[in-house]
Amino acid sequence: MKNNFLFLIFLTFILAMQNGYSQVDVVYTDLVWSDEFETNGAINSSKWHHQTQLPDGGSWFNGEVQHYTNSLTNSFVNAGFLNIVAKKQPFTDQGVTKQYTSARLNSKFSFLYGRVDVRAKIPTNQGTWPAIWMLGKNVNEDGGFFDAQFGTTSWPACGEIDIMEHGITPSQPSNYVQSALHTPSSFGNTINIGGTIANNLGNDFHVYSMNWSPFQISFLLDGVVFYTYNPAVKTPNNWPFNAEQYLLLNIAMGGVAGSIPSNFNQATMEIDYVRVYQNAQTDTQSPTNFTASIGAVTSSTIELLLNANDNSGNVNYTITYNGGTITLANPSGIQKSVVVPNLLPTTTYVFSVSASDLAGNNYVQNPIVLNATTTGTVGCSGTDTETQQGSFTIGYNYAFETLGTDVKITFQMLDTDKVGVVAFLWRQNPFTEYPMTNVSGNIFTRTITGQTIGSTISYAVKFAFAGGLSVTKYFSYVVGDNCSLDVPITNEFKQxxxxxxxxxxxxxxxxxxxxxxxxxxxxxxxxxxxxxxxxxxxxxxxxxxxxxxxxxxxxxxxxxxxxxxx
Incomplete structure (x- = not known):
């Protein structure tokens, strides 16, 4: 099956050029580690470690009910595919008998920044939890390959990157796959999640990918990004992803994956290949053709349009202004739109923009200095506590802003006792629910387009969180109207x-x-x-x-x- 390996690598690279450049911030092109599973029989022991030791007092975490074994019945290579098999069979190990067995593989390779592509067909059986994921090399977990030498840090401070999980989202369709990140700021039932629908899941192979740069982590299904994690301000609390991680492949049973049917016999995850890409070449050339200009301007945002070329394939941009510093990367030769948020209306801002590459080579004429003035606000804003469902302990801020024929609607939950908050915009008539985008903290926004100036719109917001929900009252707003003078500010601290x-x-x-x-x-x-x-x-x-x-x-x-x- 792997006779055309070089051709497949070339084809993968071409697809990455076509799809990935517009999808991710840094393009990684050098294959640094892989397993094509070409030799039948046991897994390649120079590349993989069977993790079998029970770490949690005779059990695995999350209420799982399987033993992980190094048996050929649970993991083996056949006809160019790695098979990880979860089976119903009594098995005694470490003095504990369990009714199910499976395999959990650790890569003996770890890395910092790069792209992972795994082509796999996963099981969708009730009670199974197939996963392709990563842990910090420094995780202190007994039985892990790197633990004895590097295990100094407890989970989740080590950081966890879940590239693909299935079977733990009962509220979603059966062909839904999820990616997630676990950090000290959000773990377990983390809020840092994204998901997408995979066509014909369980019967077809799909490529599950993760693209990890110093600036963000993006998740892709079949070459298309569906979720990106990018905290505006990175701290050890929300970004433990600045140290090496290793790969894990496994199928867990039960626990958060739900009950296992009595007629379950076995389920298999088939993996065609695992590939890790980085940019391994030494780079001494500086970026060229650096341009920066002002794009769209609103009362609270200014768009910067950036472009430059670099032989490495990637350009790093640093934007400094009196509101702080923004650092990001983008593929060479591709224009990057950067929207600077949270600005004051009718205020002039000065931006100093520099270009470099990831090796630290600077554009020779850095920086480019740009000036722009935000527009005046046309809209309404205020604070309230009234609900139509649930309640608020403190309340919420709201804002409606007209931007041309669009209306940007922003709500912020002020309650500090809620965990895992997400928000949905409710249109009153006809009733429609739309997911809102998280800006930061508990601030969420959505822009509704194509509105008629002078028309009246009415919207509320549903805040959902662990253990409940709270829905604001409906707010009526006349598009194009500046009604903020009529909205009092209510807060315990008065201006x-x-x-x-x-x-x-x-x-x-x-x-x-x-x-x-x-x-x-x-x-x-x-x-x-x-x-x-x-x-x-x-x-x-x-x-x-x-x-x-x-x-x-x-x-x-x-x-x-x-x-x-x-």
């Missing part, structure tokens, strides 16, 4: 503007630094337009007596004050 009436110095106590203030007179003339800190004074001694209006805008919303100058 203050005192004394009022004022004779000389007006003191401001605001929610946060980087608040935008605008003071106008009764005719609408702007007298002050500035970005200020949370504690700020306005000297009004030279202002005429009369009525003034102060608008305060920050991440908590917009609040307006009527000021009387004596």
């Amino acid at each position: 203050l503007c005192y004394p009022n009436p004022v004779e000389s110095i007006l003191h401001l106590q605001l929610y946060n630094d980087q608040s935008k203030i605008r003071l106008t007179d009764i005719s609408g003339k702007t007298l002050i337009d500035a970005i200020v800190n949370s504690l700020h004074d306005i000297d009004m001694r030279n202002f005429n007596s009369g009525v003034y209006f102060l608008k305060v805008e920050n991440l908590n919303g917009i609040q307006n004050f009527k000021i009387l100058k004596e």
Whole structure:
């Protein structure tokens, strides 16, 4: 079967060029480790380790009920395929008798950053849990191949990357496969998950892939990305993925995979190949043809359009501005759109953009400096606690913003006692539910397109979490209307503007630094337009007596004050 191995490698590379360049941030092209399973019989012991030792007091984790063995009945190579077989058979090992056996293989190869491709056909039997996954080489797990020499770190601080799992998502269709990441910030029933539907799962082979760079981890099915993990700020708590990991292949039985039918006999995962790619060539050439320009601009975002060439096939971009630093990578010669979020309206931002390659070679004329000013806000925002289902312990923020003929809807759950929060946008009439995109923390957004200016829309948000859900009230919004003046800010900490009436110095106590203030007179003339800190004074001694209006805008919303100058 493997006589055409070189051709298959070449074909895989071509497909990666066609599909992967637009799918992932870093393209890996050098095959550094693989197993094509060409020799019938036992697995290649120079590449794989049977993990059989029970690590959890006579059991495996997650309530699983199998013994893992090194028996040829549970793992063997035949006709170019690795077979991992879960069987119903009494088996006694380490003084413990179990009714099911299977195999769990550790690769004797570990690596930092790269791409994994595994072509496999997986079982879909009730009660089976086939998995292709990775663990940190430093995991302290008795019986693992690397444990004796490198096992210094407990799970999940070692990091876990689940490339493919099946059988543990009963709420999903039977042909649904899942990828997940386990970190100290989210593990077990992790919120860091993505999934997709595989056609004819259980009967056809599919290629399950993971692309791991210093910046993000992407998961692919048959060459198409369906989930990317990319924390904006990476810490050991959410990104333990900066050290070597190794591969695991196994079928678990029962536990979170559910009950096993009484007529179960055996189930097999067939694996055609396992391949790991990295970029192994020494690189001394700097990027060329670096361009950077401004794209679309809204009241809260600025798009940067970046492009450069590099012989390595990848370019690293670093964007620095007064809101922080963004670092990312993208394939050479492919334009990258970077949307910088969480900006203040009608504010000018300066971006310093540099290009380099992953080897650290810098573009000779770094940096390119760009300037852009965000637009004014057209929309509504505020805070509320009212629900139509469930309840909130603190409440939620909401915002509706018109962007051309689109409306960006953003909700933030303020409750801190909820775990595994996801959000769905509810359209009132006709009722429709849409998944929302997580921005960060418990902030979720979705943009509805093709709206008519002047029309009224009505939406609510369902927050679902471990153990329950809470649904906000419906909010009606007129597209293109700036109704934020009518939305009061309600919070335990009130923004203050005192004394009022004022004779000389007006003191401001605001929610946060980087608040935008605008003071106008009764005719609408702007007298002050500035970005200020949370504690700020306005000297009004030279202002005429009369009525003034102060608008305060920050991440908590917009609040307006009527000021009387004596």
